[in-house]
Amino acid sequence: MEKHCTESRVKGVSTGTTILAAVFDGGVVIGSDSRASMGEEYVSSKTINKVIQVHDRIFCCIAGSLADAQAITKAAKFHLSFHSVQMESPPRVMAAASVLKDLCYKNREELQAGFITAGWDKKNGPQVYVVALGGMLINQLVTIAGSGSTYIYGYIDAKYKPNMTKEECLQFATNALALAMGRDNVSGGVAHLVVVTEKGVEHVVVPGDKLPKFHDE
Amino acid sequence: MKLRLFKQERCCPRMGPGCLSAGLPVVCLFVVMCQTTIMAVEYDGGVVIGADSRTTTGAYIANRVTDKLTRIHNKIYCCRSGSAADTQAIAEIVAYQLGFHSIELDEPPLVETAANLFRASCYRYREELTAGILVAGWDKRKGGQVYSVPIGGMLVRQPVSVGGSGSTYIYGFMDANYKPGMNKEQCMELTAAALSLAMERDGSSGGVVRLASISEEGVERRVILGNQLPKFSTH
Numbered sequence: 161m162e163k164h165c166t167e168s169r170v171k172g173v174s175t176g177t178t179i180l181a182a183v184f185d186g187g188v189v190i191g192s193d194s195r196a197s198m199g200e201e202y203v204s205s206k207t208i209n210k211v212i213q214v215h216d217r218i219f220c221c222i223a224g225s226l227a228d229a230q231a232i233t234k235a236a237k238f239h240l241s242f243h244s245v246q247m248e249s250p251p252r253v254m255a256a257a258s259v260l261k262d263l264c265y266k267n268r269e270e271l272q273a274g275f276i277t278a279g280w281d282k283k284n285g286p287q288v289y290v291v292a293l294g295g296m297l298i299n300q301l302v303t304i305a306g307s308g309s310t311y312i313y314g315y316i317d318a319k320y321k322p323n324m325t326k327e328e329c330l331q332f333a334t335n336a337l338a339l340a341m342g343r344d345n346v347s348g349g350v351a352h353l354v355v356v357t358e359k360g361v362e363h364v365v366v367p368g369d370k371l372p373k374f375h376d377e
Numbered sequence: 378m379k380l381r382l383f384k385q386e387r388c389c390p391r392m393g394p395g396c397l398s399a400g401l402p403v404v405c406l407f408v409v410m411c412q413t414t415i416m417a418v419e420y421d422g423g424v425v426i427g428a429d430s431r432t433t434t435g436a437y438i439a440n441r442v443t444d445k446l447t448r449i450h451n452k453i454y455c456c457r458s459g460s461a462a463d464t465q466a467i468a469e470i471v472a473y474q475l476g477f478h479s480i481e482l483d484e485p486p487l488v489e490t491a492a493n494l495f496r497a498s499c500y501r502y503r504e505e506l507t508a509g510i511l512v513a514g515w516d517k518r519k520g521g522q523v524y525s526v527p528i529g530g531m532l533v534r535q536p537v538s539v540g541g542s543g544s545t546y547i548y549g550f551m552d553a554n555y556k557p558g559m560n561k562e563q564c565m566e567l568t569a570a571a572l573s574l575a576m577e578r579d580g581s582s583g584g585v586v587r588l589a590s591i592s593e594e595g596v597e598r599r600v601i602l603g604n605q606l607p608k609f610s611t612h
Contacts, residue, residue: 310545311545314546314574315547317609343549374553375557
């Protein structure tokens with residue numbers, strides 16, 4: 161019996177994943193699941209944190225090959241802190257996203273990682289940028305990525321409204337992650353959420369059993 | 378431009394026509410596909426089925442007003458996705474078998490019977506076929522029923538089911554918005570909204586939304602044109 165397209169295209173540990181970021185009135189919410197898998201059958205970690213802090217108010221979520229993503233974010237953190245010392249002010253979110261984009265684009269043949277960069281800066285307030293696999297950079301109000309994201313495009317399109325409150329946006333992000341984790345077998349575990357506003361950063365972790373349940377569960 | 382089909386190209390349904398097999402030089406044949414979005418929902422007293430209307434041959438839209446809701450019997454319809462040729466052939470065969478069976482029994486056939494006939498053909502010829510079918514209808518014994526016969530030939534009854542390439546984008550929306558105990562109008566709205574969302578994101582789905590509701594009273598068909606589709610917040 162033929163097996164159709166079941167070989168994983170990413171070698172080694174990959175974050176088959178669901179990541180998202182959304183802008184609300186006054187800040188951004190960034191979220192991810194916490195599962196790392198090898199191939200499609202083995203979960204190598206149930207509790208990895210894919211939301212990485214690259215500066216005080218700038219976070220980045222990773223999707224794709226875990227090794228590539230960790231190497232890139234390490235390099236990006238260094239570049240960004242150097243840049244911020246030179247400028248003598250906190251870096252812009254666009255600067256963080258551009259640093260990641262440069263690294264991804266210059267090494268696009270070898271790398272297999274995508275990022276969502278989100279944060280708050282004084283000039284433009286809350287922003288979300290997505291750096292896709294080949295090194296494309298776009299600014300969006302809400303964005304999702306990773307293997308589990310395909311299942312929630314419809315939900316995001318229907319549910320997201322600009323200028324939500326913080327609580328509405330948190331609930332929206334939790335629901336979206338729960339729905340994606342419910343359908344994608346390489347996403348799962350807990351939901352990591354980070355809220356970034358002018359005032360600071362707040363981490364929220366929603367364990368698996370506290371995630372919202374839907375009609376067939 | 379290769380629009381003519383010489384033979385059915387058996388290829389990975391997920392990656393679509395023209396995916397290259399390892400090493401061998403492959404001629405890119407364009408299969409006429411209804412890579413699509415189809416949906417069927419049960420409610421108390423019947424079913425609502427819906428589909429988009431796009432049939433593609435590679436990047437060319439061969440038919441932008443396709444009717445993918447095919448009548449198998451008076452109160453049994455099927456939604457077709459996958460290869461247009463395969464699904465049309467199977468639907469014709471099953472319609473014949475079911476019609477014959479119904480004459481023998483001298484009463485309307487059961488939806489479960491129709492679903493099993495689809496499953497028998499899809500499973501026996503699974504290596505040659507690319508067909509994902511939703512069978513839905515109403516019968517006296519169990520009321521409204523939806524059966525899913527995806528690629529490979531499995532059969533399962535579900536209260537709500539989606540299929541086709543565009544279906545991946547609406548699993549989350551469907552899980553969040555479907556509640557057991559909805560009435561016919563709510564099911565129609567849910568199906569129209571879900572199909573619009575999928576058509577927005579999936580390149581292989583588009584055109585108009587065709588809906589049908591099947592109940593004891595009969596079959597009622599509706600078409601929602603492109604400019605009348607529900608709109609969502611654009612961002």
